[in-house]
Amino acid sequence: MRILVVNSNTTPSVTERIGAAARAMASPGTEILAVSAPFGLPLIVTRADWLVAGPATLAALADHRGSYDAAVIACFGDPGLDAAKELLEVPVLGISEAAFHAACMLGRRFGVVSFTAALRPMFEECLAHHGLTARCAGFRMGPAFSGDPGTVAEERLELLAGLCADSVEQDGAEAIILAGGPLAGLAPLLQPHVAVPLIDGTQAAVRLAEAMAGLVPRSPRSHRVRALTGFGPAVTSLYAAR
Amino acid sequence: MRILVVNSNTTPSVTERIGAAARAMASPGTEILAVSAPFGLPLIVTRADWLVAGPATLAALADHRGSYDAAVIACFGDPGLDAAKELLEVPVLGISEAAFHAACMLGRRFGVVSFTAALRPMFEECLAHHGLTARCAGFRMGPAFSGDPGTVAEERLELLAGLCADSVEQDGAEAIILAGGPLAGLAPLLQPHVAVPLIDGTQAAVRLAEAMAGLVPRSPRSHRVRALTGFGPAVTSLYAAR
Amino acid sequence: MRILVVNSNTTPSVTERIGAAARAMASPGTEILAVSAPFGLPLIVTRADWLVAGPATLAALADHRGSYDAAVIACFGDPGLDAAKELLEVPVLGISEAAFHAACMLGRRFGVVSFTAALRPMFEECLAHHGLTARCAGFRMGPAFSGDPGTVAEERLELLAGLCADSVEQDGAEAIILAGGPLAGLAPLLQPHVAVPLIDGTQAAVRLAEAMAGLVPRSPRSHRVRALTGFGPAVTSLYAAR
């Protein structure tokens, strides 16, 4: 099986880290192809960023169309996800979507932990969009952060362990989602200090994409032909006849 | 005051009709500039369509930036709305958003009436996105329709009057939103047959845009500079320094 | 256009302050008539207070009936609002209702800031009544207050600026409602210190009342004749034949 993992931003180092996390969790026999968005923004933060990241993500999915059995959109907020599910013949999962569903399957209540409260609004909206707000036991976030995202995971490891403990003991979390790009890959380091399973969105997405690809190999969804202008040929072809 | 009305699709005849409806409701002293999306699709129906209509709508807003005091996105589903509110210095309203808020200000419960049930899922999602599901008394939609959208309003006028009566008598609607592009401009014809106010989204948006432009003339919201690639210069400049 | 602004309590100094705020925001050509409730209570705080403030507000609306194009109920909690919308031929808006809808049109999430936590239950219930709880990013309220409401705005200006900053940075508010009568008129002083638009309920109500009066000049809602006893002639006539 082949899974395309799309980093919705244009930063190659992030794509590499995401690809490594995906490969570490893929089943034997699953090949991971990790690509960056071909255009757009180096970092996706706000709703305005998501808007342009959507077509950029779709472009990556279109560029490699036909070469994968399932795809993962590796950007919290899942830009382009709903359109991709509609246009592509294979399952497409977002990493936030995957984290939420995996957490629900592990226990009744999940916590969300991250290093800075500034990310909370985005996570709340994403959770509401996926309809699972009622399953969330609460958010535990660190204070404002203005340092290097590349090293925040290590710098704030103790803080994060404490937030996870609060999530379990105060909020009753039975699984915890580590949220935010800079925490990717942190789960194995933190797990020994935490009493419930920790969930990494990219890794959950890879496992669930494998599952869905087997369950529904090719979507029978009907297709409407539309003449799109203003986007590149690959995206345009997604809207044209199959 | 000057209000830019953006038709999110690329069909000039629709833009003309929208512009006429907007002008009919604008206050004296308000000038309406109605424009089509500079690229994208001739008709916006599904989520995949909304995805590409978002940047196309943003492009129209960017192309005319600085020349208007408020803007209206005239496409049910409000593509690009959240990003536009974030990026623009002036109020931007969607026609579905405007219809929902206007209906709420007229009574506790509003009905939604349209000529075909096929539009219901889109309206339900849009209503949920704006958080006002609990204020809706119910949907009353006609059967499947495969004729000419340009004449459906006239052809189904009696049907629509009946649906409006059901909405008032069975569902307790105190205001009714006429939903769907092909019903634009129908409210004045239908109103004499209906016991509660009928709301046209474009016209509600024009009045509310005038109100908001006076209330908050220039948004003080802070701005983050981002290097966007893959879009035209006007959109790119929206993400760059102000 | 003429807008009647009803202060639901019987305190003339409050009516004057409300009238001044309304006039400051009214469009050229809009005349504001601000009146007190003709009977009732000098201050409206609890649900029991709202109950008697309802008919008192209705009495003010009835006393001046026929002389205004739209009306504003200027009391947080919107006493008498639902009945007024049903009985009057012109649009009637409450200031809390107006604040909530205006805030929604400015951004996805709004915060509510006030000087004392004691007001929170009332605001929460009012927000739930209008169905917009899901759009609220959170409340930020000061500690208990037992001083003079007439000067609390100035005394707690720094506190309020800090609460607004928290609302933006921690809760992700994109607009902030300044709630509570004693904060009326504070928005212009506080706005320079706050990164998102501040909303004053009375001023939002005036602008939105102007908008609604143009959109639906005279409500076609049908009317049932009822023989009311125990209230004055003006209120009684509202329930009688039009």
Next chain:
Amino acid sequence: MRILVVNSNTTPSVTERIGAAARAMASPGTEILAVSAPFGLPLIVTRADWLVAGPATLAALADHRGSYDAAVIACFGDPGLDAAKELLEVPVLGISEAAFHAACMLGRRFGVVSFTAALRPMFEECLAHHGLTARCAGFRMGPAFSGDPGTVAEERLELLAGLCADSVEQDGAEAIILAGGPLAGLAPLLQPHVAVPLIDGTQAAVRLAEAMAGLVPRSPRSHRVRALTGFGPAVTSLYAAR
């Protein structure tokens, strides 16, 4: 124990029927005093009607203050209920509130059955106000009705039995609320034809008022003194010092 049952409208024949239903269900040793509203409307239908029925109901409660251990507001929609709970020292229950809570204690899902769909909006709003929408399995209402409310129960008995059967078999109702004044007293006649318990609001309210009076004989709630004008001495005294 003595329970005051207030008919919120001014029609003596309705008060008599309500009193009879209440007495039929009261425990031995419980005395029922049934009174009409001293002013207001002969029939309560809309929100505007509720507004004036609130102070009228409060007046009845105030007129007899000190002579009862608990009170019941016998009007669907529960006018004045929230204020009465705040102002009175003894438990006050509404008949719709009582019906909803009793139904919940009898099963997970309750149905609401009435003779005409015209009442549905009112019931839905009342249910939402009490926060129990999620426990309702659905509404089953008859068609429009323009006959004599005094005989509709008998005329539509078979229709109602059929609606109850649908509620049980299609909606999974485990208890059914017979809603609407004209159906008062119908439960015993209909029960033999229905497979789940039928609930009459007035009778549920009497039993639950007895229970609450024993549980919390005198409310310790603190009281704020207010100078009310424009209402009679009994209501005014409710707002003054205790």
Next chain:
Amino acid sequence: MRILVVNSNTTPSVTERIGAAARAMASPGTEILAVSAPFGLPLIVTRADWLVAGPATLAALADHRGSYDAAVIACFGDPGLDAAKELLEVPVLGISEAAFHAACMLGRRFGVVSFTAALRPMFEECLAHHGLTARCAGFRMGPAFSGDPGTVAEERLELLAGLCADSVEQDGAEAIILAGGPLAGLAPLLQPHVAVPLIDGTQAAVRLAEAMAGLVPRSPRSHRVRALTGFGPAVTSLYAAR
């Protein structure tokens, strides 16, 4: 009238305390029979504990079947409640269910107070199951506790009084549920220090069970015969022909 009170765990001292609280609130003429679960666990804390406590509670109800007019399940979380309502001919109430409904009948918003935050997840889930989350003004819980539950009520009396004050002043609670087994019987001691009614679940359940037994003496619900194996004869007979 005879009410069976089932302690869902197997600890006799707890059964005695529950029985005493029940008798203290029962009406004259009501006899209380308090029994322990015949098997299961000495303490019920988690969802896994509830699972086995369900059949154990049902066994106690079955063992005494025919000898009581109503029953109370005296264990927060109400194990076996939904099944008991379905299988028994008489009303069965849980103490959490009773506390929530009683609190709602006393005021619009109730608070939940307990001695340790560790119980919060359980209370939240139970509240959600009964559908009344929207009526709860908030939780106020003490810090982690590792002492003797038998004396925590006395040890933390001042803490609890403070939490109640916060619930009233900060959250606007109009009634407070004292939650958690170790706080049973504490309400009379704490009430003099608290400005709103305090509710004890067991006592609320006894009063409401009396009310429901009078309202619906024998449930008419239809019954399906099933051949159960693996449980004792009393439980098995509940599933067999009546």
Next chain:
Amino acid sequence: MRILVVNSNTTPSVTERIGAAARAMASPGTEILAVSAPFGLPLIVTRADWLVAGPATLAALADHRGSYDAAVIACFGDPGLDAAKELLEVPVLGISEAAFHAACMLGRRFGVVSFTAALRPMFEECLAHHGLTARCAGFRMGPAFSGDPGTVAEERLELLAGLCADSVEQDGAEAIILAGGPLAGLAPLLQPHVAVPLIDGTQAAVRLAEAMAGLVPRSPRSHRVRALTGFGPAVTSLYAAR
């Protein structure tokens, strides 16, 4: 990998059918062990049935403990699921839970189709328990059914195809869950007639159990030792020390 599939009822023919469906979807290298509940009921229909099916399901899980990497509870309503997730060291999934999550990952809105409306209440409650009500586009169920469940799938094949078409065209479903035991295995026959993916709960559960077993091989959740009586040694050992 080894997956235990537990049929929560005691009917061997059902266990065989479930096992066959599970094996048809399992990945190469996954072994399926399908077992019946060791005691309980031959058919699970109501909440009272779920109560006893819970410990029976737990007994099957306990009997085979240590021999599987993940488990599936193959009974709509997921009896014993929450307890099993808490007590077992490996992932346990219910088939309704799996169907809901799989459907969400395939599209924004899913429909639920079954052969008889009598199952609707159960499905609605199960959906609400899993928190995904907002993702459901609606139910489409056939009329009452009193024939042989073993052949209903074939008898009502055309009816079901029509219900699926309604779900897609009227409700906007983007995936459809075929609900109810008698429809197990029907998806492949029906899929050619339906424009969106059809989901079989057992098969979704097998795929998702494989995914979760890889993602979180052994739960780190802490364990409390409890002395259980009244159940067999295997269940008792689940509550004792690990």
